[in-house]
Amino acid sequence: MPHSDVLIIGAGPTGLVLALWLSKLGISVRILDRTSAAGTTSRALAVQARTLELYRQLDLADAVVGGGHQVPAANLWVKAEPAARLPLDSIGANLTPYPFLEIYPQDQHENLLIERLRGLGVEVERSTELLGFTQHDTTVSVRLRLPDGSEQDCEAHYLAGCDGAHSTVRNGLHVDFPGGTYQQLFYVADVDASGPPMNGELHVDLDEADFLAVFPLAGTGRARLIGTVRDARAEHPEQLRFEDVSQRAIEHLQLQVLKVNWFSTYRVHHRVAGHFRQQRAFLLGDAAHVHSPAGGQGMNTGIGDAINLAWKLCSVLKGKAHDDLLDSYPVERMAFARRLVATTDQVFTFATADGSIANLLRTRLAPVLIPRMAAFAKARSLLFRTVSQLGLNYRLMPLSFGSAGHVQGGDRLPWVVTQEHDNFGALSHLGWQVHVYGLASKELSAWCAARQLPLQVYPWSAACTAAGLARNALYLLRPDSYVALAEPSASTAAVERYFSERGLRPW
Structure with missing residues (x-):
């Protein structure tokens, strides 16, 4: 029986980004779509600044900016x-x-993602339809209809529903969509x-x-x-x-x-959707939330879902975290989706009301x-x-802790650029890392080196002050470049406690 770590249903931008992130980290994926070919119309257009920042981690930003x-x-x-x-x-x-x-029109966008995914040895399986699935303790059994009309059984550790507003995965989970x-x-x-x-x-x-x-x-x-x-x-x-x-x-x-x-x-x-996770199945993108086009948020939010879930799946599959880390995905993304629907609803109503x-x-x-x-x-x-x-931001959520300067756990890392340094350059590392702006202690340097946890030290400057960072503080960054821990004392004990209390290990 064919087996993969993650089976992704739906090859729009959300599913493709999830497949790309996981594949770059050595996680085996299958991605399938019921359509016979990628879209040829532009559909979603807007790529927001935060998406481009996250795409910089995947070496995609320059291609998107250059092509749009x-x-x-x-x-x-x-x-x-x-x-x-x-x-x-x-x-x-x-x-x-x-x-x-x-x-950057969606047809171009999807073609770029497909090309990059193909470079990692993963092809989108077209004209392939999800018929049903059954969840077990450690796997999901899935029934597919193949392009020739025959049926196939396969299994995966996790199932990701990226299959749009009429999601077969969501319907199979019997999740409401109020x-x-x-x-x-x-x-x-x-x-x-x-x-x-x-x-x-x-x-x-x-x-x-x-x-x-x-x-x-x-x-x-x-x-x-x-x-x-x-x-x-x-x-x-x-x-x-x-x-x-x-x-x-x-x-x-x-x-x-x-x-x-x-x-x-x-x-x-x-x-x-009423739930973004049930056992080993997840909902992302339009399968989880749809809203007005006000502000060009839809596709970007789905891509954010994919990146949020990708590093967590990777952590669990590589044995660096307990399965309950995956519960933070619905906590973080549902909160944002609900705020987004409320905000875009207000803007949309203002712009179109009679x-x-x-x-x-x-x-x-x-x-x-x-x-x-x-x-x-x-x-x-x-x-x-x-x-x-x-x-x-993901402030006051299970994976976010501490405050240093104006930056709190759960915040996006502020951008600091000088003639010599751009702190976003280090974010191409798709794993945990520590940033210090000012001076790092010998103890912290040795602690990070012993755990192969990258430590980036940037000289203090006026740009750091303007960004709201604290001098000599420690900022522990998640693999998706959000601040997990902001610690003004730069204590290694605080970082050790952060990982141990959440059952995490850096990678």
């Missing part, structure tokens, strides 16, 4: 005029190596166009007429349009063509559509308040951290 388009600013339009401009490049300049929104569906019908179109919004930036129309967002694509004169269909035509989406959707918002943005390359309609849902009060808020108050808020550094930073997912 950097969006330096977002523009809000009201009554056919630009009303506010938010410069992303300057807001995030000191926070991340990637102070922009990266546009939430709802927004009343608006959305359309998406990839177009060739001209006009003011085709300047390489993001443009959003907030008029009462229709919601419309224009996302630039790589190349000249190419864009993705996302808009609403508000009238009776929404009752029969299967009959709609681009010519049928309202042109009011397009006219307000002074956009001339020259050619439509792709057009589709869809409904937007907001749901979070009625005179909603129109007043969008067309009169928002264009005035947003630029004024953006004038304050803290407000700009909060906005960028939220949308880019740099602000995501």
Whole structure:
């Protein structure tokens, strides 16, 4: 019977990143998908700064940035005029190596991940369908339908459901998927166009007429349009063509559509699964949570799920942790998914709600308040951290402990860059490591060396102060580059206690 450490159902970005991370660490995986080929339409576009930081660990960031388009600013339009401009490049300049929104269409994205996975000897098994599974104490027995129609039994230590909103894995677990569906019908179109919004930036129309967002694509004169269909035509989406959707918002943005390359309609849902783990089976990405497209968070959140789970599965499979480490996956990711659904729901409702009060808020108050808020550094930073997912943290959760400076256990490691040093360079090591900013004691150096735990020591600088780090403190980093322990005294006893209390060993 074919056996793997982890069987991954679904070969979208979430499943592919999970397979890639695990394969790089020597974990045997199978990844299968019921479709006959990778997607050929762009679908999800936005790659956030935090995803690029995590991709840097996998040596993917340069390829994504080089193959896509950097969006330096977002523009809000009201009554056919630009009303506010938010410069992303300057807001995030000191926070991340990637102070922009990266546009990298999902078809390109998946092809890159497939290519990298193939380089590690793993092929996506296409036209292969999950029929059912049974969980045991140490394995999961799985029944598959193969491309030729025959059936196959296989087993794995763990099963990962990355198979989308209609997840077969979630249904097989009988996990509820509470939430709802927004009343608006959305359309998406990839177009060739001209006009003011085709300047390489993001443009959003907030008029009462229709919601419309224009996302630039790589190349000249190419864009993705996302808009609403508000009238009776929404009752029969299967009959709609681009010519049928309202042109009011397009006219307000002074956009001339020259050619439509792709057009589709869809409904937007907001749901979070009741459980992300049952025994040896896990839910990730859209199988676990779906939400509005506000802020371009969906695909990025699924990728975050994959990286969070990957290092934990690796720890357990390599005997470096007890199985209960895997319970921290639903604790950490469900909390974020629920916050995200609530936040994007509020933004989505604001942008698309009907009625005179909603129109007043969008067309009169928002264009005035947003630029004024953006004038304050803290407000700009909060906005960028939220949308880019740099602000995501696991504070007050089982794997997070301590505080040193303004950095707490569970935080993303702050980025510190000088002419000589970039502290994110060390994060290409896909394992535990210790950072000290200032001086490290001989005791700490010897303790880390004895355990083959990488120790990175960076000279103290003004950049460290600005990042909120504490001088000479110890920061223990998880394999996904979040701070596990922040210890101001740099005590080796504190690190020893951290690992022993959680049944962990560094690798």
